[in-house]
Amino acid sequence: MASVRFERRIGAPADQVWSLVGDPSRITEWFPGVLGARVEGDRRTLRLATGVEMPERILAADARTRHFAYRLEADLVRFHLGTIDVFELGPRDTLVVYATTAEPDTMALVIGGATDEALDAIARQVAAPEE
Amino acid sequence: MGRKILFITTDQQRYDTLGVNGGQVASTPVVDALAREGVRYTRCQPTSVVCMPSRASMLTGQYPSTHGAWMNGVALRVDAPSVAAALHDRGYATALVGKAHFEPFLDPFGRYVENALSNLGVPTVEQPWFDGRVGVHRGFDLMELATHGVLGPLHYARWLRHTHPEAVEGFYPVLDADLNVNAAGGGDTGAPQVRYNDVAREWYHTEWVADRTIAWLEGLDPTRDWFCWMSFPDPHHPWDPPAEAARRVDWRDVPLPANYPERREERERLLDAKARHWRLWYDGRVVSNYEAPAHWVPATLTADQVREVNALNAVEVELIDEAIGRVLTVVEARGWGEETDVIFTTDHGELQGDFGLLFKGPYHVDGLVRLPLVWRPARSARVAPAVVTAPVSLVSLAATFLEIAGGERPAWAEGDALPRDDATTPSDAATVTEWDSDLFGVDVHVRTIVTRSHLYSEYGPGALHDGTEAELYDLAEDPLQRVNLADDPRARARRVELHQRLAEHESRPGERATPGRLVAPV
Numbered sequence: 001m002a003s004v005r006f007e008r009r010i011g012a013p014a015d016q017v018w019s020l021v022g023d024p025s026r027i028t029e030w031f032p033g034v035l036g037a038r039v040e041g042d043r044r045t046l047r048l049a050t051g052v053e054m055p056e057r058i059l060a061a062d063a064r065t066r067h068f069a070y071r072l073e074a075d076l077v078r079f080h081l082g083t084i085d086v087f088e089l090g091p092r093d094t095l096v097v098y099a100t101t102a103e104p105d106t107m108a109l110v111i112g113g114a115t116d117e118a119l120d121a122i123a124r125q126v127a128a129p130e131e
Numbered sequence: 132m133g134r135k136i137l138f139i140t141t142d143q144q145r146y147d148t149l150g151v152n153g154g155q156v157a158s159t160p161v162v163d164a165l166a167r168e169g170v171r172y173t174r175c176q177p178t179s180v181v182c183m184p185s186r187a188s189m190l191t192g193q194y195p196s197t198h199g200a201w202m203n204g205v206a207l208r209v210d211a212p213s214v215a216a217a218l219h220d221r222g223y224a225t226a227l228v229g230k231a232h233f234e235p236f237l238d239p240f241g242r243y244v245e246n247a248l249s250n251l252g253v254p255t256v257e258q259p260w261f262d263g264r265v266g267v268h269r270g271f272d273l274m275e276l277a278t279h280g281v282l283g284p285l286h287y288a289r290w291l292r293h294t295h296p297e298a299v300e301g302f303y304p305v306l307d308a309d310l311n312v313n314a315a316g317g318g319d320t321g322a323p324q325v326r327y328n329d330v331a332r333e334w335y336h337t338e339w340v341a342d343r344t345i346a347w348l349e350g351l352d353p354t355r356d357w358f359c360w361m362s363f364p365d366p367h368h369p370w371d372p373p374a375e376a377a378r379r380v381d382w383r384d385v386p387l388p389a390n391y392p393e394r395r396e397e398r399e400r401l402l403d404a405k406a407r408h409w410r411l412w413y414d415g416r417v418v419s420n421y422e423a424p425a426h427w428v429p430a431t432l433t434a435d436q437v438r439e440v441n442a443l444n445a446v447e448v449e450l451i452d453e454a455i456g457r458v459l460t461v462v463e464a465r466g467w468g469e470e471t472d473v474i475f476t477t478d479h480g481e482l483q484g485d486f487g488l489l490f491k492g493p494y495h496v497d498g499l500v501r502l503p504l505v506w507r508p509a510r511s512a513r514v515a516p517a518v519v520t521a522p523v524s525l526v527s528l529a530a531t532f533l534e535i536a537g538g539e540r541p542a543w544a545e546g547d548a549l550p551r552d553d554a555t556t557p558s559d560a561a562t563v564t565e566w567d568s569d570l571f572g573v574d575v576h577v578r579t580i581v582t583r584s585h586l587y588s589e590y591g592p593g594a595l596h597d598g599t600e601a602e603l604y605d606l607a608e609d610p611l612q613r614v615n616l617a618d619d620p621r622a623r624a625r626r627v628e629l630h631q632r633l634a635e636h637e638s639r640p641g642e643r644a645t646p647g648r649l650v651a652p653v
Contacts, residue, residue, distance in 0.1 A: 033240030033247070049241030050284035076239055080208035105571075106310035106652055109204075110237045111648025117242065 216270025
């Protein structure tokens with residue numbers, strides 16, 4: 001089991017960041033390679049650019065604490081836990097922490113690498129002028 | 132019409148596996164003939180001894196410390212310079228068929244283009260270029276991709292799984308259940324990464340790469356200039372060629388390599404004379420990089436296993452040679468024979484028993500840093516056949532391709548075009564190989580310079596080295612690199628000189644990309 005954690009400080013309101021990452025159907029807007037997301041209750045199925053469908057279970061989407069937790073339930077991992085925490089540091093100052101724990105260890109590196117890029121996308125997305 | 136360019140690469144092929152380079156095991160008449168007709172280089176060096184940085188250097192003409200893809204698992208930035216893009220600008224049709232590996236393989240989300248193209252069903256996608264324009268990905272009109280196995284999203288794996296699913300099980304599983312390089316033994320001797328593969332030869336990736344290259348060439352307007360990078364995944368491990376061909380070389384008849392010390396005491400004495408990570412790896416105490424199986428101890432490698440690996444490696448080399456012959460026949464049949472330059476090389480070498488080791492890593496000796504390189508210039512260019520003994524580097528390929536196309540070396544390319552003979556190379560010619568790795572907290576940093584007379588490596592401070600270690604070999608007196616002169620007082624002046632030249636390499640002018648992030652092991 002291995003863990004990796006990435007964080008970004010984003011110049012946007014925490015509620016705005018949370019509205020993006022806390023909505024499980026909006027993952028297509030910020031997670032690299034995810035082309036589609038189907039949400040049914042606590043199940044989310046991602047359609048990936050490789051053509052693969054990846055099932056997930058949503059464990060928490062707590063707007064009060066701005067905490068999102070999920071598990072990949074695909075064959076490529078024996079265990080996975082991903083968490084995203086959004087902390088309000090100021091009116092337009094937000095810390096986003098994206099943690100991954102996985103087995104095999106290699107998958108923590110692989111998934112973690114994608115989450116690092118996802119944080120960049122989140123920062124770009126909330127920085128974009130709202131229509 | 133200008134000159135066409137057929138750029139052929141293999142993966143992890145030693146210099147001495149070609150007949151024309153003195154190889155005794157594989158028969159390589161096609162590449163040997165190209166060498167006799169063109170320019171054969173006897174001291175070609177990669178910029179890195181692992182795939183991604185080395186391949187990125189071929190494409191960009193830059194060292195890893197410049198292009199930023201410093202290790203496997205670090206993607207070449209999407210807007211890196213590309214010789215394919217420069218040729219595309221000159222009107223060339225461009226294709227890469229086979230193994231690209233500018234982007235990590237372990238990418239389940241498909242966030243890298245290489246891993247998404249097959250599913251997208253398009254030959255390429257538009258991406259930002261290094262000069263601010265948008266164009267086809269890395270300059271290629273078509274990327275049709277393959278790697279060593281049949282898992283994953285690349286074109287070959289998808290094709291085989293779809294059209295011949297019964298053949299999938301015949302391939303050796305490159306990775307184990309923990310996604311480490313598999314240590315499981317196979318074949319007759321229990322050697323790691325060895326299997327006799329039931330796949331039909333015509334479905335094997337070597338044939339597929341040639342078939343898809345031929346398909347692309349046959350679809351071209353005959354008057355069009357073209358650049359085709361035909362990139363075979365073999366003879367990189369796993370050594371699992373089609374069984375119908377695998378026994379054509381009987382491993383029992385394969386001689387042990389000249390640099391395989393049969394007595395354990397001798398192996399250990401030689402390893403102890405090198406920097407400390409050599410012996411640590413041999414004993415199974417450290418695995419410094421992902422490219423060798425995490426759960427395999429080199430000290431367990433037997434002489435018969437070396438023979439069997441080398442036999443199957445030779446079979447894979449022969450299959451590639453025969454596949455190249457098929458493609459060259461098509462080039463001639465289409466009327467391009469006089470106007471086509473053919474360049475054959477590989478991305479790095481393989482230890483294949485040298486010093487009792489297998490695979491690759493931060494071990495910069497000839498097994499890994501001396502590569503086959505053959506350039507058969509277009510016959511219309513009337514270049515005299517030659518053998519170049521001066522050190523040259525794969526970093527020169529980009530400038531060479533542009534020179535063939537009538538262009539000049541672009542500002543972003545660090546390497547000059549390849550020389551066509553020894554007379555035009557400076558007496559102090561030298562080339563550099565870089566290594567930087569960080570695997571779960573074990574970091575290793577090496578810089579190696581090769582001159583006409585010496586091979587010198589310096590180890591930077593890291594988890595296994597304190598920054599004082601070095602290796603210095605006299606290539607004339609010690610061609611197997613067994614006697615480390617780094618601490619020999621008689622070689623002190625040479626070491627000082629080569630240290631200075633490495634320092635000049637480190638401080639060379641030019642813009643460097645920010646080193647990329649390590650996002651996967653491979």
